[in-house]
Amino acid sequence: MNISLASLAKAFCMLVLLSCAITSAYLTYSFMYELGSAIGVAAIFAIIGITLDLVKTISPTFIPTVAKQNSFIALLLVALTGSLMVISTIASISAIEKGANQMTVVTKQNVAITEQINNKKLELENLQLLSKTQLSANQISKANRTAITVSRVTDELNALYHAQSNAKDSSILSQYDSKITLFIAVSIEVVSVVMALTLHSLNTLEASVRSVSSPANTTVTPPSVSQQIQNVLPGVNTDKTLEMHFAASVLSEAKEAILSGAVKPSYRGLKAAFGIPQEQSKQILNLLHQQAILEPWNNGGYRLRAT
Secondary structure, three states, X not given: OOHHHHHHHHHHHHHHHHHHHHHHHHHHHHHHHHHHHOOOOHHHHHHHHHHHHHHHHHHHHOHHHHHHHOHXXXXXXXXXXXXXXXXXXXXXXXXXXXXXXXXXXXOHHHHHXXXXXXXXXXXXXXXXXXXXXXXXXXXXXXXXXXXXXHHHHHHHHHHHHHHHHHHHHOOHHHHOHHHHHHHHHHHHHHHHHHHHHHHHHHHHHHHHHHHHHOOOOOOOOOHHHHHHHHHHOOOOOOOOHHHHHHHHHHHHHHHHHHHHOOOOOOHHHHHHHHOOOHHHHHHHHHHHHHOXXXXXXXXXXXXXXXX
């Protein structure tokens, strides 16, 4: 997979996962807050709900990695994630249904009916008060006419209540509220898990691509090694790497042997003692000369510098 395409897919998965996590956390918060309010610990229940919901969202990304190390722990993690998903689904359904009921109440039709109901209730209360006043004043005929009006207004109020009930039941959300809320709640959980696992797979794939493009077993000679060898034997061609390493390794031994008098400072002496060719012997003798250990002698030869 192309790196740019993988990065785009990762960004998409991260965005969807974040959206699902925020939505699920909010719904769980609403449910737990209302549940905790009943016993006076709303804030504590809300914090617990958000924490469990975050654990539910993040835990699927750990399952594939944990499964490679310990299958038993992975099964426990799967069980924990499944349990938290069930709790989150219940919380989401409850919160969505509550919001759906509130949305139904505030529709234009229900607002109009509710306003008519309030007006009729106020009219009915005034008529009932008027009837009591007329009866206390022995105005029997007027009280009878008021009673008829009270009966009519009561019937109208009941009709408005019935119309309000039918208006709620006729909405699509009211007819299919249980199915819709269940679908939404389950979809949030499923999409969240799928995005988390997909994100883990993309990260694993990206790591594999990087390891293939720059394998760990590729051996590269550090520049510092070549520089050190060149400092020891500056005149040796860099193509002769093995010879350079060999000469560098015997340099200190040759120096000690010459200083002690065990080896003569000559090409033959170094070859006989260490088995190195003449070119490397020459470089070692030149280096010892530069270090003021040897001095030229007898037409191209060397001897220990007189102290």
